Amino acid sequence: MAGPGEEGDVMARYRSPLVSRYASAEMAYNFSERKKFGTWRRLWLYLAQAEKSLGLSITDEQIQEMEANLDNIDFRMAAEEEKKLRHDVMAHVHTFAHCCPKAAAIIHLGATSCYVGDNTDLIVLRDGFNLLLPKLARVISRLADFAEKYADMPALGFTHYQPAQLTTVGKRCCLWIQDLCMDLQNLERARDDLRFRGVKGTTGTQASFLQLFEGDHSKVEELDRLVTAKAGFKRAYMVTGQTYSRKVDIGVLAVLASLGASVHKICTDIRLLANLKEIEEPFEKDQIGSSAMPYKRNPMRSERCCSLARHLMTLVMDPLQTAAVQWFERTLDDSANRRVCLAEAFLTADIILSTLQNVSEGLVVYPKVIERRIRQELPFMATENIIMAMVKAGGNRQDCHEKIRVLSQQAAAVVKQEGGDNDFIARVRADPYFKPIHKQLESLLDPSSFTGRAPQQVAKFLKEEVRPALIPYQSEMGGKIELAL
Secondary structure: OOOOOOOOOHHHOOOOHHHHHHOOHHHHHHOOHHHHHHHHHHHHHHHHHHHHHOOOOOOHHHHHHHHHOOOOOOHHHHHHHHHHHOOHHHHHHHHHHHHOOOOHHHOOOOOOHHHHHHHHHHHHHHHHHHHHHHHHHHHHHHHHHHHHHOOOOEEEEEEOOEEEEEEEHHHHHHHHHHHHHHHHHHHHHHHHHOOEOOOOOOOOOOHHHHHHOOOOHHHHHHHHHHHHHHOOOOOEOOOOOOOOOOHHHHHHHHHHHHHHHHHHHHHHHHHHHHHHOOEEOOOOOOOOOOOOOOOOOOOHHHHHHHHHHHHHHHOOHHHHHHHHOOOOOOOHHHHHHHHHHHHHHHHHHHHHHHHHHHHHHOOEEOHHHHHHHHHHHHHHHOHHHHHHHHHHOOOOHHHHHHHHHHHHHHHHHHHHHHOOOOOHHHHHHHOHHHHHHHHHHHHHOOHHHHOOOHHHHHHHHHHHHHHHHHHHHHHHOOOOOOOOO
């Protein structure tokens, strides 16, 4: 058996919980060594193909040899080469050349390390967005179904976390959805704004490629265009240093941080509602809420989302500081930092969305609890309606106001000082002064008359804004999420 920290004992080595415990296999692969170095080889192939098409002395046999070995990566050899050379790109150039002896002379021709490094990062960021967007769309879709189902159900609204006018369960959910729709637009825009670094050379001047093509500027421009297209991008950045501008990373992580803020707010609301026993996240039959308190049903999924969302929101500080300290055409103090923050941001966003989808697919509503809370607060909110009804029945507004003031304070004392139920309406019924409107009290206290246009707002919002935004993702909407842990 291997000792602590030895290669054979996986459990003796730290593994990021973002991968070992949480993130999807697809997102973990997107930031894997195999994806990274496989993409490097494809970029070397694209470069060779484009250079050949523009007249450089590269043979079909060399191209075919590279194509045949794109995924034939000897990772052990690459690690040994990097240990010796102290340069990851050259280690993989040598490793690729070892299995492509005929193409060895033209691999990485005219390129700098950032040709494979930065261009791969941009491909991985684009692919990361493509993994996140359908997941975000699925969350929005599930919440939209929930909002539609409960569009008419009155619920006590809160401002400052104090009882306020009524809303509906569906309308409150639309507040969550609207934030997520903004995030959907932000992620789409950030993905679509990404460009390719392209073939720019060591300081971004393309001098090496201009030399290869003997001063032919048009061929250098065409080389840049061809490789950009092969990599699946419509545009490349027109100017770069050795790297693409690190402000690009700020834009990427900013939209993910904003998504984290949205999810944190949503899941905080769910946690508060769980405490009120109005709405709960799904809870499995054999799930344990507490090792000491068997009755507990903790909102652990929502808590996980909040916990990871806080991490996601902080990660944007890394690219902000990195971009601020880049010296001239580049400095290497960005490298280690970006290896951590870019991957962690996408891995964190990935599990947050998977968890929130699971929550949104199984939200449990307790109508009787919601009704009881309304009954506790609605009598006070109905006082203005009662005054208006009394005036219409011939009463004096000021007299009525004073009567209600006294009765409402008496009822409030029962609630706050005695812990009893709100008996304001019972006091109104018992007071002969209000006899002219006793028969109207039920209609005056109908909760649906206090929700304004909430149901209509839900219907219009879902129809005109939410459902159309989900159309591009319709083919990826199926299937419920089951969380491993």
